[in-house]
Amino acid sequence: MAFLFKRNPKTPQDIVRALNDSVLKLDVNSDNNKKYQDECARLLAQVKVVLHGDDENDPQPDQISHLAQEVYATDCLYTLIANLKKLSFDSRKDVLILFSTLLRRQIAGKSPTVDYLITQRPEIIAMLIKGPESQETGLICGQILRDCIKFEVINKYVISSPLFWNFFKYVHLPVFEIATDSFTTLHDSLTIHKKLVSEFLANNYDVFTTQINKLIQSNNYVTKRQSVRLLSELVLQRQNQAFLNKYFDDSTNLKIIMFLLSDKSKNLQLEGFHIFKFFVAKPKKSQKVLDILAKNKENFIEFFNAFDIHSFNDVNLADERDYILMEIQKLPEIERIS
Amino acid sequence: MFYQTHTPITIKQYDIFQCIGKGNFGDVYKAKCLTNAQDVAIKVVNLDESNEDVKAFTQEIQFLSRLRNPYITSYIETFVKDFNMFIVMEYCGGGSCSDLLRYAKKLPEDIVALIIRDVLKGLVYLHNEKKVHRDIKSANILLTEYGEVKLADFGVSGEITLTMKKRNTFVGTPFWMAPEVITRGKSSDEGGYNEKADIWSTGITTIELVTGSPPLAQYDPMKILFDIPKKRPPVLVGINFSDNIKDFVKYCLIKDPKARPRAKDLLHHQFVSRLTGRNSSVKAMLVKMIRDKNMQSLATGKVKKPKYPLERFVDSDSEEQSSAKVQWDFExxxxxxxxxxxxxxxxxxxxxxxxxxxxxxxxxxxxxxxxxxxxxxxxxxxxxxxxxxxxxxxxxxxxxxxxxxxxxxxxxxxxxxxxxxxxxxxxxxxxxxx
Structure with a gap:
């Protein structure tokens, strides 16, 4: 590779400019498309060498800096993401490498790429959010977006966008890996920056709860498991207090969780229990929640006595179950009209 | 909205034939895709069997779908029905190298060189993608009827089985494991091992293919688990073997992973590089051997019995998704x-x-x-x-x-x-x- 590099003394600026030109020439209907795809692949490989070096060369900070400047100045990231589908399978992965490396690059504690994305080209973020709509590039976009939302400002941009709610649809897409990848992005955008998320959940209680409840009631076992797990994580976050107060007062939520308790799947029963216990343990319960709990007192006692906790290898589970059972037994008796 | 032409994938699009393998997490079936008549292998994984977060499984599928290489069995698609996940992969009609070994007892050096060369090519790609296979052995090297060699069973079965084995009892056989895998744990970010572990396993597999079994195979696997890190690396000896193969094995089995060569270095080793020029004649030998083996197994008509009965998921259409055992009262x-x-x-x-x-x-x-x-x-x-x-x-x-x-x-x-x-x-x- 070293002699290749010497024989081909392109500056990082040259590489980026040539890459932009080649990407814009890509056209699936053209006979020359393969030629330009190969050209893009070659240039992206050179970009990779500038960023990460190869067997003989270590990456040079000044070269990387020139490359980054040129990428921002020419809107190269925009061009690449907008034309991602036209690039070859392996080139798309190189775009991911370029994007992620630039994101991580910091100057004086700040990522210039993050600034660029937020202030100059938020369209790129919107394109990434819509990534799952394409089967070919969904996974790459998902991965780039997850690298982006590690930065709080971008995470904020993403969850504030109306497009964010699309993820609740994407998780139902028929292509398994795209659907689950979308779920990973949804999960990350609601779990990494705790304070940001607590505000988001407090402000969007209704929409969020409706959406997550829909996922929990999905027919797809994987969607169900993932969404209950996400909810469990959110419930355990003390920062989410405002959201939790509303959530555990809402009897609709209680009903949905009770259905999990009686699900055929052992794992869903367990996940359900880890949310259900908070409904019971909450000191001041809403009237509606209290009504349902009291009404089903006998059911619960029967259910928890049969609850197969041994298969889960969890030492705390027995204690928790006993505590919940005790709380349930304290509930008032309800007179039934019969 | 999108994927309008893409109808949800279901079991109905596949005609499932016999079980061709079984694993801890489910069985592998041969099947035919009804829309394009392509033969496929379907791995059925019961997701409710373990407490493992489904994320472990979905991440592996995402990884699989990002791999495209002629030396790696290609991923086709996945769908979910009830608690089962069906992973559809390319079907390799020649079976595994371990099947071939069972038929031929041991393989000629040329054929081994060809197989190992292609394994190395697969590893170069995989390692370039920052992935460690973790479970290279003859049983995980598949062959097509045309003598193509493909790595299989990483990710979904490899990674998950490994973490599961750690949790439950140790059920695997450690004959192929690199010493650092045994002493240092699971992954490189825990200070564990890296892709060099695959090179060690490739060396052991070379011995396995040419002699019929990995070194120490006569001992209790649990006992040698502690011996491998202590003992000196195994060596291939005997007048039947060329110096080339002995030297190749020696390089693969260098104990210090840092000193052990990479897959792309080993491709230049005489043992595999001298195949150049004779490739088609060696491949023809392999193809013939595969054909003979397939004929024999057809004649004996041995069918693997699945660990889990197939009817469980095929005929469960009418079944209710969730049966409410408890009659909750929501009035x-x-x-x-x-x-x-x-x-x-x-x-x-x-x-x-x-x-x-x-x-x-x-x-x-x-x-x-x-x-x-x-x-x-x-x-x-x-x-x-x-x-x-x-x-x-x-x-x-x-x-x-x-x-x-x-x-x-x-x-x-x-x-x-x-x-x-x-x-x-x-x-x-x-x-x-x-």
């Missing part, structure tokens, strides 16, 4: 509505509600019941509609509005009585639109 919104209604002046409406609603709640025999008492177990779609209309009632600002909505609810109840399932159908349609 609060109705009874509250009744309470509130009773304080208003519209006694007549109350009475009509009362009949219908209480019949929901109490008696199974009531002929008036618009929805059967069994369905009162949960918030059935039909009841949802009543609930929503009730919410709309509460939103009504004037008495007149509320009266109209009330009337709507009464009418709905009557229509539902005449045409049971009507409300459910409406809700279903609504949810489709939403």
């Amino acid at each position: 609060t919104f109705k009874s509250e509505f009744l309470r509130r209604r009773s304080s208003t002046t519209n006694k007549e409406v109350y009475k009509r509600y009362g009949d219908n609603y209480s019949s929901l709640q109490v008696s199974a025999s009531s002929p008036l019941s618009p929805i059967s008492p069994e369905s009162a177990v949960g918030v059935k779609p039909g009841q949802l509609l009543f609930y929503c209309v009730e919410q709309v009632y509460h939103r009504g600002r004037t008495e007149a509005t509320q009266r109209t909505v009330e009337q709507l609810l009464v009418n709905l109840l009557e229509y539902e009585h005449e045409l049971p399932g009507l409300c459910e159908a409406i809700v279903e349609e609504l949810s489709h639109v939403l």
